[in-house]
Amino acid sequence: MTEPNTTLSIAVASGKGGVGKTNLALNLCFALHDLGNSLILLDADLGLANLDVLLGLSPEKNLQDLLGDASADNVVIPLAGDGLVLLPSASGVAELVEMDEDVQSLLLGKLDALFRRYDFLILDLGAGISPTVLSFAAMPQERIVVITPEPTSLTDSYALIKVLFTQHQIKNFQVIVNMAESHKEAKNAYERLAQACGHFLNLPISLLGVVHRDPMVTESVRHQVPLLKFAPGCQAAQDIREIAKKIMDRRTRLKDLISRSPILKPLI
Amino acid sequence: MANHNLPPDEVLLGELESLEQELRLSPVISGVAALVRLIRSDPSWPERLRQKNLGHWVVVPLHGDKFPALVRLKEHIEHLTVLQGLDPLTGLANRRGFDQTMVMEVERSSRFKTPLTLCIMDLDNFKAVNDTYGHPCGDEVIKTVASILLNEMRMIDTAARIGGEEFALLLPGTGLARALKLLQRIQSIIQTTRITCGDARLSMTMSMGVASYRGKLTPDPVKLLAEADKALYRAKRTGKNRIETSPILDLGYGEEQSLVHQNEKRFLFSSFSDPSSSAE
Numbered sequence: 001m002t003e004p005n006t007t008l009s010i011a012v013a014s015g016k017g018g019v020g021k022t023n024l025a026l027n028l029c030f031a032l033h034d035l036g037n038s039l040i041l042l043d044a045d046l047g048l049a050n051l052d053v054l055l056g057l058s059p060e061k062n063l064q065d066l067l068g069d070a071s072a073d074n075v076v077i078p079l080a081g082d083g084l085v086l087l088p089s090a091s092g093v094a095e096l097v098e099m100d101e102d103v104q105s106l107l108l109g110k111l112d113a114l115f116r117r118y119d120f121l122i123l124d125l126g127a128g129i130s131p132t133v134l135s136f137a138a139m140p141q142e143r144i145v146v147i148t149p150e151p152t153s154l155t156d157s158y159a160l161i162k163v164l165f166t167q168h169q170i171k172n173f174q175v176i177v178n179m180a181e182s183h184k185e186a187k188n189a190y191e192r193l194a195q196a197c198g199h200f201l202n203l204p205i206s207l208l209g210v211v212h213r214d215p216m217v218t219e220s221v222r223h224q225v226p227l228l229k230f231a232p233g234c235q236a237a238q239d240i241r242e243i244a245k246k247i248m249d250r251r252t253r254l255k256d257l258i259s260r261s262p263i264l265k266p267l268i
Numbered sequence: 269m270a271n272h273n274l275p276p277d278e279v280l281l282g283e284l285e286s287l288e289q290e291l292r293l294s295p296v297i298s299g300v301a302a303l304v305r306l307i308r309s310d311p312s313w314p315e316r317l318r319q320k321n322l323g324h325w326v327v328v329p330l331h332g333d334k335f336p337a338l339v340r341l342k343e344h345i346e347h348l349t350v351l352q353g354l355d356p357l358t359g360l361a362n363r364r365g366f367d368q369t370m371v372m373e374v375e376r377s378s379r380f381k382t383p384l385t386l387c388i389m390d391l392d393n394f395k396a397v398n399d400t401y402g403h404p405c406g407d408e409v410i411k412t413v414a415s416i417l418l419n420e421m422r423m424i425d426t427a428a429r430i431g432g433e434e435f436a437l438l439l440p441g442t443g444l445a446r447a448l449k450l451l452q453r454i455q456s457i458i459q460t461t462r463i464t465c466g467d468a469r470l471s472m473t474m475s476m477g478v479a480s481y482r483g484k485l486t487p488d489p490v491k492l493l494a495e496a497d498k499a500l501y502r503a504k505r506t507g508k509n510r511i512e513t514s515p516i517l518d519l520g521y522g523e524e525q526s527l528v529h530q531n532e533k534r535f536l537f538s539s540f541s542d543p544s545s546s547a548e
Contacts, residue, residue, distance in 0.1 A: 154536045159528045196536050200529075 004259035009140035015156030017127035031244035059088035149189035174208040209243035275337035358414035366428035378486035385447035394433035405465035444480040473509035485518035
């Protein structure tokens with residue numbers, strides 16, 4: 001190894017679609033960037049390309065071009081200067097997981113050199129528990145599970161946590177309750193999930209934060225402008241900034257641990 | 269049992285000399301040919317040759333005690349063939365070779381979590397062929413079936429003759445559904461193939477019993493064989509020319525981990541039905 005690693009990698013996952021995961025991941029990136037951090041956002045959403053849509057982008061190159069002679073600088077798309085960039089994946093991500101270990105380690109080696117330039121690597125994962133999602137959720141150092149207070153979101157996110165825990169031996173999960181009508185409602189939903197994880201899996205999880213339901217979120221999506229730029233003062237934006245602060249503190253606190261862990265752990 | 273030590277050279281030479289003399293004395297030999305069957309001998313050969321108007325061929329009898337050294341040589345060759353794990357008649361694996369392959373494939377399946385399917389096959393009404401048309405015809409049938417198996421299977425599969433008219437086909441990396449396609453094709457080819465034997469043109473059918481692992485559990489070779497055998501028995505009992513399958517041996521494994529159980533679901537939902545926790 002060269003220099004000790006300083007990049008904290010975080011997967012943003014959800015058991016269920018439609019919980020606002022991609023939008024939340026994107027706005028967390030902007031919030032962290034506003035706090036002075038540099039970030040690279042990896043669209044690992046199976047080429048559903050939600051990030052492109054949210055940002056009104058149509059990337060020409062993607063992650064897989066890195067296997068050829070494309071340089072990283074030609075593949076990443078700046079979202080806010082060089083401090084916040086998007087690494088588009090198109091359909092390349094599914095193939096990365098299915099790649100044999102040689103190709104995978106080759107690509108991970110190239111990616112590592114790129115990721116090291118940033119304070120954070122944020123992976124926006126697809127929803128559900130497909131093998132590809134599970135593999136990608138297992139690779140980074142940390143995982144954020146986005147839930148909403150709905151019962152089906154609870155069961156689906158519980159399924160995601162359970163599978164990652166039992167099949168990939170993943171033990172660190174942090175939860176964001178999104179689209180909460182009230183703090184009380186969010187707390188209830190989180191407690192229920194935490195109790196299920198404790199009771200059936202003997203696995204402690206933690207609450208990273210709550211984001212309230214906010215009409216501005218839908219508006220910002222419609223305008224293809226990140227919420228934090230579109231309505232920086234709204235409730236949801238405030239919630240997201242609070243979570244971003246926690247994540248930033250976490251990176252400082254876990255400095256030693258981060259320096260000893262690879263940014264993305266190979267799957268095999 | 270036969271002694272498989274090779275005869276000493278001088279003994280073998282002595283027998284070859286006397287054989288040569290005998291050939292010279294034979295009235296039908298005038299620079300013609302001798303038929304020397306080292307691999308398989310059958311006392312009925314002289315009679316069979318006469319029937320075919322091949323009486324001018326000389327049969328070297330290897331079943332009696334006339335050429336003991338040659339007999340031992342022949343037995344030795346056969347023994348070596350068996351040791352190699354091959355069935356001398358068909359060139360397929362014999363029971364011994366099959367057992368060795370089973371050990372390897374079971375290990376492979378468990379190591380790489382790949383499926384494994386075993387089919388045990390038995391020719392229907394084979395005894396009638398032997399009784400009606402004689403053993404040479406029976407051999408012809410066995411050889412034809414063996415060549416169909418060799419033709420249809422993939423290079424990585426193993427076909428074996430594990431009994432008189434009983435065959436086994438071991439299909440690595442192959443689950444039940446894909447195995448069945450191959451087996452159905454083999455079944456129909458056997459059924460439509462006409463096997464010529466003398467004046468007779470025979471048509472045969474095959475009963476098959478199949479057992480399968482999906483690669484979710486380490487295969488138990490004894491159980492795999494027993495289940496395929498049971499399935500074969502059902503195929504025989506329910507009318508022959510059929511393929512019967514045993515329930516997939518590790519069907520219930522591997523999936524349930526990813527499912528949220530009913531009690532977990534109830535637990536997660538309970539906060540929504542319990543007014544004390546969700547009110548206010």
